[in-house]
Amino acid sequence: MDDKCLHVAMYPWFGMGHLTPYLCLANKLAAAGHKVSYFMPTKTIPRFGHFNLHPDLITFIPVTVPHVEGLPLGTETTANVPHPMHSHLMTAMDLTLPFIEATLRKIKPHFVLYDFPHWLPSVARPLGIKCIHYCVLRPAAVGYMSDYGRELVNDKWTEEELLKPPRGFPCSSIRLYPFECRGMVAAFNSEYGKGMLLAQRLSIAFTASDAIAFNTCVEMEGPYCEFLEKAFGRPLILGGPVLPEPPTTALEEGWASWLEGFKRKTVIYCSLGSEIVLEKDQFQELVLGLELTGLPFLAALKPPVGAMSVEEALPQGFEERNKGKGLVHGRWSPQVQILGHPSVGCFATHCGAGSMTEGMVSECQLVLIPYVGDQGMNARLMARDLKIGVEVGRGEEDGTLTKEAVCKAIKAVMDDSKFAKEVKENHSKLRAVLLREGLEDFYIGEFVKKLYGLLHGVGQ
Structure with a gap:
């Protein structure tokens, strides 16, 4: 492989709202000449094949999703099951750890991008692989939901705490309504995968990373990005807006x-x-x-x-x-x-x-x-x-x-x-x-520069 060509592995949560933006980023990285190994549930791969614009550089690695009691046979993504079953699907994803570790050891990427599998840094870092938490949510939302500067009782979220933003949050009109707080607190304090609360999973996933990445730009969310870099104490890497590719086929x-x-x-x-x-x-x-x-x-x-x-x-x-x-x-x-x-x-x-x-x-x-x-x-x-x-x-x-x-x-x-x-x-x-000409290319260029910097210990 060319010394200037990066090899990036990706393993996002099994939800369409996660799988799709990861592939969008993969296409942008491949367009810049970098190699991507994308872990994806086996039967889901055909749904995404035609969105792979660079099959010479983007390789889908099939993942067999283990069956877990409580899930219908053959379940692979959140599209297959109602929300109450998502925790079981998360358990299934966690059970893929041995396969992911063995494959990473074999393909030896420079980086692995992930979100919900909080355990990835623990298996990738000993292999010399840098770990990037690539978050598909908006920095404004992640900043508001962060526990930075909050006073949580026994690490548990409360509705009262979520009604207001954390200390240091940028001056903003972003607030949650009571019904939204109730739903979010219930989600944070519920099990998501065997033996782990959702809030714990997300906290570890962010703080165990070498850097955190978002598909946004400072032109839209600059103050929120600055807040997050301070809150998490990690380098923040912005991939730009990562816009949808122009349709290659006409509307039916x-x-x-x-x-x-x-x-x-x-x-x-x-x-x-x-x-x-x-x-x-x-x-x-x-x-x-x-x-x-x-x-x-x-x-x-x-x-x-x-x-x-x-x-x-x-x-x-x-x-x-x-x-x-x-x-x-x-x-x-x-x-x-x-x-x-x-x-x-x-x-x-x-x-x-x-x-x-x-x-x-x-x-x-x-x-x-x-x-x-x-x-x-x-x-x-x-x-x-x-x-x-x-x-x-x-x-x-x-x-x-x-x-x-x-x-x-x-x-x-x-x-x-x-x-x-x-x-x-x-x-x-x-x-x-x-849509300004050159904006996406600029951000992807900066994204890659920061990856090189992490690889060589610059700016950490």
């Missing part, structure tokens, strides 16, 4: 022909990602809110709790009333291509990190409907700090969503008001920054 004829029946920038596209499953009443409030706008809409949603299909869960008479102007389906949809269609003018999103980036570089107005984890903080970063979208109002105590609130938020950015124009202008400015 079925989607394209349906969208072409509407005027430019009038269609609402609503998607809550691959894992959000709503209660039936909240599912119905959401789709009724889309209907209430009077605008055409396309919603990609999973069937709600207790329903076998999206169609059976729709409100009575909904399909008939919206025939020809509104479509709700439960299938996967090509989000980047849909957001790029001239008829689509609004993106209602759950604010997952990947969707957040795709929304920011689109020309669509952004409506934010966060549900779990970091999504609330992402929404406040976009709506309050950056002022590039509007968040749907919710019940602060119970998180209740109403059709009126959904409609109000969408109309706020889709009408001709001064507010809508200001949001659009702010979004356009940020989009121009993120």
Whole structure:
């Protein structure tokens, strides 16, 4: 191997929101001439094969996910099981340690990038491999959720503690609502993998690393990055926005022909990602809110709790009333291509990190409907700090969503008001920054420079 060519191994959590951004970074590194060995569940590899833009430099290493009691046979990713079973899947991932260690010993990469498998540094470092915690969450969210400067009782999180940011957190509008705090505290204090709380796992994963990496840029989250470098006492490496690759295929004829029946920038596209499953009443409030706008809409949603299909869960008479102007389906949809269609003018999103980036570089107005984890903080970063979208109002105590609130938020950015124009202008400015020629190349170049520095003991 060329002395200037780095060899980077990757082993992210078995969730689509983790696997995908790791592959995006792999493509950027490979485009710069570096080799990537990507550990991925065996049956999941075919789903990602066509996203590998550099098969000569990016190698998928199949991982057999052990069966764990409580998981359906053949489970490989979070897309296969509901959230309560994720802890069992984490246990299965932990059981791959011997295979990962043996393979790392064989392939001898310079670095391994990881997130949830907190044990990776303990097996990689004795082999002379540097360990980078590559976090798919936003620095703003990670900073708010950090235990730096907090007073935890017996290392346990409380709702009161999460209602306020940690000491030293940048001046910001980012805060959590009571219902979000309850959900987050329950998650942090619950077992995630056998014998380990989620908060403990994440703390070890961050602090055991040689450096921490994010796919963001100082132009968007500079103060939060500075805070994190101080909080974790580790070098911070920024990969830039790591934007989605331009689609290599056209939008399927079925989607394209349906969208072409509407005027430019009038269609609402609503998607809550691959894992959000709503209660039936909240599912119905959401789709009724889309209907209430009077605008055409396309919603990609999973069937709600207790329903076998999206169609059976729709409100009575909904399909008939919206025939020809509104479509709700439960299938996967090509989000980047849909957001790029001239008829689509609004993106209602759950604010997952990947969707957040795709929304920011689109020309669509952004409506934010966060549900779990970091999504609330992402929404406040976009709506309050950056002022590039509007968040749907919710019940602060119970998180209740109403059709009126959904409609109000969408109309706020889709009408001709001064507010809508200001949001659009702010979004356009940020989009121009993120798409600025040479920005991605600059950040990937700096990312690689910092890797070389770590390899040779510079700047540690």
